[in-house]
Amino acid sequence: MKTHSRMMKTKMITYRPNYQRAEKAAYNLLESSKVNALPVKVKKLARRFPNLKIKSYSWFGDKYGMDIDEVCEFADSSEGCCYYKKSEHKYLILYNDTIDNAGRIRWTIAHELGHFILRHNEITDKTIIARNSLSKHEYDAFEKEANCFARTLLAPPKVITALGKIDIPLLSDLCLISIEAASNVLNFINRGFEMGRRHVAKSWAMDLFKDFILEHRYGMKCLECNYYFVLKTVKFCPVCGTEDLTKEKGSNTMIYSQVELNELHTAIQCPRCGNENILGDYCQICGSYLVNMCTGFSEEGVGEPYQGHWHELDNGCGELLSGDARFCTKCGSTSTFYELGILKNWKDEKENMKLREELPF
Ligand SMILES: [Zn+2]
Ligand SMILES: [Zn+2]
Ligand SMILES: [Zn+2]
Ligand SMILES: [Zn+2]
Known part of the structure; x- marks a missing residue:
């Protein structure tokens, strides 16, 4: 009986964040889109998918007669959200364009793109990935995966480590992400180093980003x-x-x-x-x-x-x-x-x- 109930429990907790899958998905997207320089043009990447649309909160508000606060409430997020219309297999990413920080907006779009690419809506059969529509476990796991995807897409550790010495403001400039995000990315990379993890640039990163990396390291102006x-x-x-x-x-x-x-x-x-x-x-x-x-x-x-x-x-x-x-x-x-x-x-x-x-x- 005891074994049985434990089995039931494991079955119910189900979803754990799969960072490797998220990371790989982001690297694959960079590679297949032939991205070769930072900052990554995230909206352009998203436009590759015919069943995905990206729109701003302002656009949505105008269309449905809502102010920004109402859109935030509707989306259950002040940053952005990813909608799934199962009957048509179509996705809509909304992002809050009234946030006064281009880096944060870019991160939000990359994050929501992560939900889309990792098919979080389809896995859970949910129209929207939101705190109140999922179990806490699921929601947290999906959020972590989407953030991992966003980080790998906007500040690919394999490329960042190949750039040599880099600090938070420079990383923020280079990847066009917020200072806060840049600080998190550097912490993540350094923590990885401590744990013996090396974000070695695989051949594709070196092939695609070679000129970018060389220019960053050895570029000079007279x-x-x-x-x-x-x-x-x-x-x-x-x-x-x-x-x-x-x-x-x-x-x-x-x-x-x-x-x-x-x-x-x-x-x-x-x-x-x-x-x-x-x-x-x-x-x-x-x-x-x-x-x-x-x-x-x-x-x-x-x-x-x-x-x-x-x-x-x-x-x-x-x-x-x-x-x-x-x-x-x-x-x-x-x-x-x-x-x-x-x-x-x-x-x-x-x-x-x-x-x-x-x-x-
Ligand atoms: Zn999310
Ligand atoms: Zn000269
Ligand atoms: Zn000489
Ligand atoms: Zn000659």
Whole structure:
């Protein structure tokens, strides 16, 4: 008899939060939607589902003649809710757009999207996932799963840990979540570390978010020429050669011309004559040197012809440079491409860009 009643009890408690399932669902959604940068555009993700609509409390209030308080009461939540219309197999997510915090609204939408994706309404056969329509156990379990889903979707731990050192305000900015949520996410990640859990970026995260992660870790902007670039160790700006570099990207970034190089820092096409059949360090058609590297020369002498062979030059620090480099990022000397006139002075280039913009087309 005793065993029997215990069995009955376990059957009634039923639902426990399945964090793994919630996490996996969020990662799957990111992957299948080919998301490759933060902040995640959560409404755009939700629009992928034809049987799901997302509307604001204001819209709902207008439509049904309710004020916001009445909508909150109707939805049994001041943040948002997820409705399920079983007969049509349709979902409606409502979110309180009058909350004065974009991060919180984004979290709410992600949370409700979690209820939708994890099919909480269908599991329990409920029109709405609300405190008063479910047992406390069920409600709490669903809430935890939906929050886990929201966290993984908006601040994917696999990506966040790959970004290196990060604090609460930065995380809040990066993921566009509230300070409170950012603090919870960091606590969660750190607690995981203490318990030996590693949110190792799996290949997909590295594939999809690779550029985002590299830019976050190594992105630099030059305060002199406004060039924005991603290079691991750099002391001097590759375009203008100054040391005035900052991590802040800002809005007024500039793009300067560059030559496409292979992994040996050699042009894949001759920048002088256009020859595409590159066989060595020199173009066999026009004789141009094709490797961009540090010359050890200062800018004053640019334009004066160098008489020796570039590959024998033993003047610079030996650094091989990227295809945009007029200057060595390690020592600030000129590059072979700058000396050869393949890459132009950034001021002239900027001037030309301005002129082109002013042309009356
Ligand atoms: Zn919920
Ligand atoms: Zn610069
Ligand atoms: Zn050539
Ligand atoms: Zn150098």
